[in-house]
Amino acid sequence: MESLRVERLSKQFGGVWALNSITFSVEVGDRVAIIGPNGAGKTTLFNLINGQLSATSGSIYFFGKDVTAMPTHARAHLGQARAFQLISLFQKLTVMDNVLLTFHGATSSRFKMFRPVEHFTDVYDKTVQTLKTLGLWEKRNEPVSNLAHGEQRRLEIDLGLALEPRLLLLDEPSAGLTREEGLEIIGVIKNLGSNNTVLIVDHDMDLVFEVAQRIIVLHYGEIIADGTPDETESDQRVREIYMGLE
Amino acid sequence: MTAAPYLAIALILAIIPLFLSTYGQGLMTRFLIFALFAMSYNVVFGYAGLLSLGHAAFFGAGGYAVALLKLHAGVDLFWITAPLGLVVATLVAGLFGIIALRASGIYFLLVTFALGQMLYSLAWNVKWLNSKGMQGITGITLPDLGIPGLSLDTISFYYMVLICFIISFVLLYRLVRSPFGLALVGIREDESRMEAVGYNTWLYKYTAFVISGAFAGIAGILFAYYNFFVSPKHLGIATSFLPMVMAIMGGLGTFLGPVIGAAVYVFVETFASIFLPQRWPLILGGLFVLTIMFAREGIGVYLLRIWEKVSHRYGIAES
Amino acid sequence: MDWFVINLLNGMSYGMVLFLIASGMSIVLGAMGIINLAHGAFYMVGAFVGWTVAVKCGATFGLGILAGGLSAGLVGLAMERGLLRHLYKQPNEQVLLTFGFVYILSNVCLWVWGGWPRPPFTAKFLVGSFEIMGRSFPKARIAIILIGLILAVGLWWLQDRTRMGAIVRAGMDDKETTMGLGINLELAFAVIFFISSFIAGAAGVIGAQLLGVRTDLGMEVLLLALIVIIVGGVGSIQGALLGGILIGVIDAFGKAVFPQLAMFTMYLTMIVVLIVRPTGLLGRKI
Numbered sequence: 001m002e003s004l005r006v007e008r009l010s011k012q013f014g015g016v017w018a019l020n021s022i023t024f025s026v027e028v029g030d031r032v033a034i035i036g037p038n039g040a041g042k043t044t045l046f047n048l049i050n051g052q053l054s055a056t057s058g059s060i061y062f063f064g065k066d067v068t069a070m071p072t073h074a075r076a077h078l079g080q081a082r083a084f085q086l087i088s089l090f091q092k093l094t095v096m097d098n099v100l101l102t103f104h105g106a107t108s109s110r111f112k113m114f115r116p117v118e119h120f121t122d123v124y125d126k127t128v129q130t131l132k133t134l135g136l137w138e139k140r141n142e143p144v145s146n147l148a149h150g151e152q153r154r155l156e157i158d159l160g161l162a163l164e165p166r167l168l169l170l171d172e173p174s175a176g177l178t179r180e181e182g183l184e185i186i187g188v189i190k191n192l193g194s195n196n197t198v199l200i201v202d203h204d205m206d207l208v209f210e211v212a213q214r215i216i217v218l219h220y221g222e223i224i225a226d227g228t229p230d231e232t233e234s235d236q237r238v239r240e241i242y243m244g245l246e
Numbered sequence: 247m248t249a250a251p252y253l254a255i256a257l258i259l260a261i262i263p264l265f266l267s268t269y270g271q272g273l274m275t276r277f278l279i280f281a282l283f284a285m286s287y288n289v290v291f292g293y294a295g296l297l298s299l300g301h302a303a304f305f306g307a308g309g310y311a312v313a314l315l316k317l318h319a320g321v322d323l324f325w326i327t328a329p330l331g332l333v334v335a336t337l338v339a340g341l342f343g344i345i346a347l348r349a350s351g352i353y354f355l356l357v358t359f360a361l362g363q364m365l366y367s368l369a370w371n372v373k374w375l376n377s378k379g380m381q382g383i384t385g386i387t388l389p390d391l392g393i394p395g396l397s398l399d400t401i402s403f404y405y406m407v408l409i410c411f412i413i414s415f416v417l418l419y420r421l422v423r424s425p426f427g428l429a430l431v432g433i434r435e436d437e438s439r440m441e442a443v444g445y446n447t448w449l450y451k452y453t454a455f456v457i458s459g460a461f462a463g464i465a466g467i468l469f470a471y472y473n474f475f476v477s478p479k480h481l482g483i484a485t486s487f488l489p490m491v492m493a494i495m496g497g498l499g500t501f502l503g504p505v506i507g508a509a510v511y512v513f514v515e516t517f518a519s520i521f522l523p524q525r526w527p528l529i530l531g532g533l534f535v536l537t538i539m540f541a542r543e544g545i546g547v548y549l550l551r552i553w554e555k556v557s558h559r560y561g562i563a564e565s
Numbered sequence: 566m567d568w569f570v571i572n573l574l575n576g577m578s579y580g581m582v583l584f585l586i587a588s589g590m591s592i593v594l595g596a597m598g599i600i601n602l603a604h605g606a607f608y609m610v611g612a613f614v615g616w617t618v619a620v621k622c623g624a625t626f627g628l629g630i631l632a633g634g635l636s637a638g639l640v641g642l643a644m645e646r647g648l649l650r651h652l653y654k655q656p657n658e659q660v661l662l663t664f665g666f667v668y669i670l671s672n673v674c675l676w677v678w679g680g681w682p683r684p685p686f687t688a689k690f691l692v693g694s695f696e697i698m699g700r701s702f703p704k705a706r707i708a709i710i711l712i713g714l715i716l717a718v719g720l721w722w723l724q725d726r727t728r729m730g731a732i733v734r735a736g737m738d739d740k741e742t743t744m745g746l747g748i749n750l751e752l753a754f755a756v757i758f759f760i761s762s763f764i765a766g767a768a769g770v771i772g773a774q775l776l777g778v779r780t781d782l783g784m785e786v787l788l789l790a791l792i793v794i795i796v797g798g799v800g801s802i803q804g805a806l807l808g809g810i811l812i813g814v815i816d817a818f819g820k821a822v823f824p825q826l827a828m829f830t831m832y833l834t835m836i837v838v839l840i841v842r843p844t845g846l847l848g849r850k851i
Contacts, residue, residue: 052438076444088442090435101432104425105443111450116423123425163443297657349843352600355660356795357839363788364832371829483784487664494661524676531668538662539648 002064003028003167003197004049009058011044011221018044020221021058028166029194033208034201036218037241042201043085045218046169049199050082051075063166076105079166083156083173085201089144095155096140099127102159130162150181157188168192170200174207186210217241259408268400272472275404277512278411279468280492284504285418286461287489292499293422294454295434299355300362301489303342304459306481308335308466310369313383313476318374324389328467335463336456338365343455347448362486369478382477389471407468414461421457422501430454431499462489491530495537497544510545567698572817574697578706580813581713582775585768586786587793587805588720589761595800596757598656599649601641603663604765605787606670611637611766612778613678619686619770626688630770637766638759640670645758650751671783683778691774705774712771716764721802792831796838798845807847 005025011018019041026032034042047053049060051072059068067075089098103123104110118124131137134155136147144152157173170189174182182204189198189211202208208215208229215232217225225235232238259278263271283305290296311331315321346357369375369382377383388398391406398406421427432440433447440447470476479485488511489504496507514533518526541548590604611633619629644666652658687705694701769782776782789812797808812831819830838846 050442052442071446072438072441073444073446076442082442084439084442088436088439090432090439093431093435097428097431101428101440102443104428105440105445110425110429110445113424113426114420116420117425117428120425297660345839349839352594352598352656352799353843355600356791357843359791360795360832360835360839363792364836367828367832371826483788490661490664525672527668528672528676531665531672534665535648535662535669538658538665539651542658 001028002026003030003062004199005061006045006049007059007061009045009048009060010056011041011048011053012056017221019048022218022221022223024216024223024226026197026199028197030214031189031198031212032200032214032216033212034199034216034218035203035205035208039220040218041221042218043171044221046082046171046199046201049167050080050169080169081160081163081165081167082169083153083160083171085171085175087149087152087156089152089156091145092143094141095136095144095147096127096131098144098155099130099159100124103127103130103162106163126162130158134158149176150178153177153181154184157185161188161192164196166195166197168196168198170198170202172202173200174202174204182207256412260405263401263404271400271404273512273516275400275407275472277508278404278407279465279472280488280512281505281508282411282414282468283462283465284489284492284496284508285415285501286458286465288493288498288501288504289418289421289430289461290454290458291490292493292503293427293434294430294451296451296455297355298346298455298458298486299359299483300342300346300486301358301458301462302481302483302485303362303365304335304339304462305466305469305485306365306369306476306478307338308332308463309470309473309476309480310375310383310466311335312467312470313386314375316386317377317383322387322390324391327389328464331467331470332460332463335466336460339456339459339463342459343452347452347455359483359486363482366478366482369481382475382479384475386470386474386476403471407472410464410468414464418461419501426450426453491534495534495545497547497550500544500547500550502550503544503547506545506549567700568821570698571700571702572821573814574702574706574710576814576817577810578709578813579775579817580810581709582768582772582809583789583793583813584713584806584809585716585764585771587790587797587809588716588802589764589768590790591794591797591800591802591805592720592724592764593758593761594794597754599663600656600660601663601761602660602787603641603644603666603670603783604761604790605785606667606783607637607641607762607765608769608772608786609674609778609780609782610640610670610769612769612773612782613674614766615770615773616683616686616778617678619688620683626691626770630767633770634763634767637769638763641762641765642755642759646755649758650754667783667787671780674783675780678780680780683773685774685777687774709771709774717802717806720764724802789831792835795835795845798847801847804845804847808845811846 002025007023009022010020022045034045036042044053048055051067051070051074055068059066061067062075062078062080065078067078090101093101100117100123103126104117104120107120107123109120109123112120128137131140136151136155139147144155147155153173153176157170160168173185177185186207189200192198198211200208200211212229215225215227215229216223217232217235217238219241224241225232225238227235259274263274266274287298287301290298290301308331311334312327315327315330321327342358342361345361346354349357375383377385388403391398422430429440429445429450433445433450437447466480469480492507492511493504494507495510496505497503514529515526518529522529537545586604586608589607590601593599593601614636615629615633618624618632619626644663648662649659652662688708691705691708694703695707696702769778793805793808793812795808796812797806798804812834815830815834816828819826823830
């Protein structure tokens with residue numbers, strides 16, 4: 001079953017085509033990595049899929065539904081979750097508030113105005129549970145900015161996962177992490193079930209080759225390769241582009 | 247968060263005026279009205295992070311509704327004027343919110359300012375909105391509560407205001423502690439993350455804007471009765487500045503900050519009017535600038551820290 | 566026909582004053598991202614100083630303009646260097662701080678000069694009128710239009726054609742990188758702010774030919790500047806010019822046709838622009 005399809009998707013900024021008629025589709029359970037040099041359009045692609053940017057032309061289908069014009073928050077409710085390139089946790093808010101906010105976002109109680117947050121036990125208990133599982137219970141009242149970079153990254157990804165998304169968009173999840181932390185992330189992604197589709201953008205080729213069973217290579221806004229890791233490795237054009245980056 | 251300190255303060259607010267002159271009672275009334283005005287502003291600015299420069303539009307709208315009912319229909323009954331005033335203020339906020347939220351950042355500021363000034367200009371120019379031969383509407387008297395034999399005087403009006411204040415306080419308190427309130431804070435911190443985790447941020451901002459305006463309207467209604475007079479000035483930027491000053495001086499984004507700020511404001515205003523009446527705007531401006539530069543979290547938070555240190559010293563338990 | 570021309574000229578002269586007021590504010594907003602709500606107060610300070618020099622001391626009008634500009638420029642520089650620059654990347658606090666200054670400066674002017682309004686004054690050689698199409702039209706207003714045009718050209722040149730303009734625009738986007746390139750951004754910001762405040766103060770004296778000098782000018786001029794910026798668009802000289810002239814002319818014809826409406830035509834224009842094009846007619850994205 002198809003989870004995501006992108007058809008002739010294009011995005012123009014001023015005179016520049018950041019993405020030029022991109023077409024590909026992804027099945028449920030796929031692990032797809034999107035790689036390419038800086039400026040190739042990877043984050044722009046994520047922004048379009050997730051709704052932070054609107055397409056200049058083309059369409060995006062999520063589980064068969066045309067979401068091209070749908071606002072981000074609606075896509076979140078359809079099952080998209082995202083970890084951003086720059087950690088997007090609320091730095092000045094406490095760890096607990098961060099988790100509460102993320103979990104509430106998925107529920108209908110998020111608009112309730114008359115009872116305190118603690119009253120909504122389904123979300124509250126889940127928050128407590130998650131904090132304890134992640135070993136962050138002790139630090140729950142500290143601002144997120146007090147956590148180490150690796151801890152923050154783990155938290156952001158774990159929060160994304162806790163919502164059991166149908167599509168997980170990971171934008172450079174290993175950025176700024178140590179070797180061990182990177183391995184942990186790989187483990188987390190590998191342990192995801194076959195119901196989750198994962199799209200991952202990263203520069204760490206070890207991680208990419210470990211995790212992805214399919215690699216799409218972007219260059220100047222166009223797809224220049226799309227295949228298995230082995231195919232990608234031996235693709236001539238890809239080798240040319242990455243020669244300097246080895 | 248126990249209720250004890252709040253109950254104690256409510257008790258103090260209830261008892262103190264009995265020992266004051268009518269002048270003192272009037273000051274306390276003024277403090278409560280301004281505190282409510284500042285608390286309303288705290289919702290849209292302190293919690294949701296939207297810097298609005300036209301908050302007096304809703305305050306004045308509430309006041310003008312009351313005044314016009316008196317001027318053109320002779321209505322004194324609080325149970326008619328107050329709900330109508332609230333409806334008017336809320337409608338104005340509803341309309342202005344739609345226009346203003348089309349803009350963001352600097353433009354939002356400009357638009358809210360413009361809309362407020364437009365109301366000011368309307369009030370200035372349209373004859374129907376003014377008492378004969380002057381700017382503004384006079385002749386407002388203390389409201390009629392519809393209870394035979396009971397007519398309000400200074401002290402009983404104070405208690406009426408206190409009750410309105412307490413009700414509003416409780417409602418706003420519940421609002422900021424609710425998931426909705428938490429979401430406002432999230433939007434203030436990082437709107438695009440909030441969108442990504444499923445919040446329709448426009449709707450939250452709009453609702454916060456309207457709720458904020460509604461409570462400002464309540465303050466405005468009470469103010470009209472306190473002041474016996476409304477003028478276009480109460481719709482304009484000079485009045486919009488007041489809740490900003492109070493909320494910031496007291497501590498933005500904290501719940502009690504605006505209340506403390508209102509107390510500081512009324513105190514300094516009274517002090518200045520006795521000793522240095524000519525220099526009051528200078529003192530206010532200077533105090534404001536000093537707060538922004540050196541006590542960014544507000545005098546209220548600063549005082550709270552001192553309170554915490556003191557209570558630790560003397561072992562006063564505060565769980 | 567002569568009615569039309571006279572009103573048009575009236576509108577243009579008022580519009581030029583509005584342009585002068587708004588241009589400084591727009592420069593700072595576009596270049597530094599700061600909304601300086603004290604801009605009207607700078608105008609007022611300049612107007613009072615200019616009055617003291619040109620009327621009280623009897624010096625030339627030109628000297629009055631210079632004195633007005635310098636005094637406002639210095640006040641602005643002090644505010645920026647002393648306080649505003651510590652609030653970098655906190656736009657809300659910056660806006661609020663400048664608003665506090667409106668109160669401070671208005672009251673200081675009241676203290677120093679007293680509350681009685683000064684009537685409009687002008688240079689000795691500009692007293693009197695020209696005859697235009699059989700009607701008399703004050704010389705001072707023609708002068709205002711000319712000064713406005715000259716300044717518009719000069720500022721546009723500064724904005725688009727000089728290194729200074731480009732530097733500041735780069736600095737706004739990315740301070741660290743710009744500074745890393747060896748460009749003294751602090752100096753650039755200080756100069757920009759000084760120039761903007763200078764223009765405000767000079768505008769105060771030039772505008773005094775129409776508006777006189779009062780202590781409530783601080784707030785009133787701020788209102789006018791914001792309306793012009795909303796209509797004309799933020800961050801460009803062209804926007805301030807278009808906004809100013811448009812408002813000025815609409816106001817003049819509005820008053821001529823519906824005398825009881827006063828400032829209302831201005832607000833109406835503003836609301837229309839807000840609904841149709843919230844970033845202003847020639848607005849630049851900040």
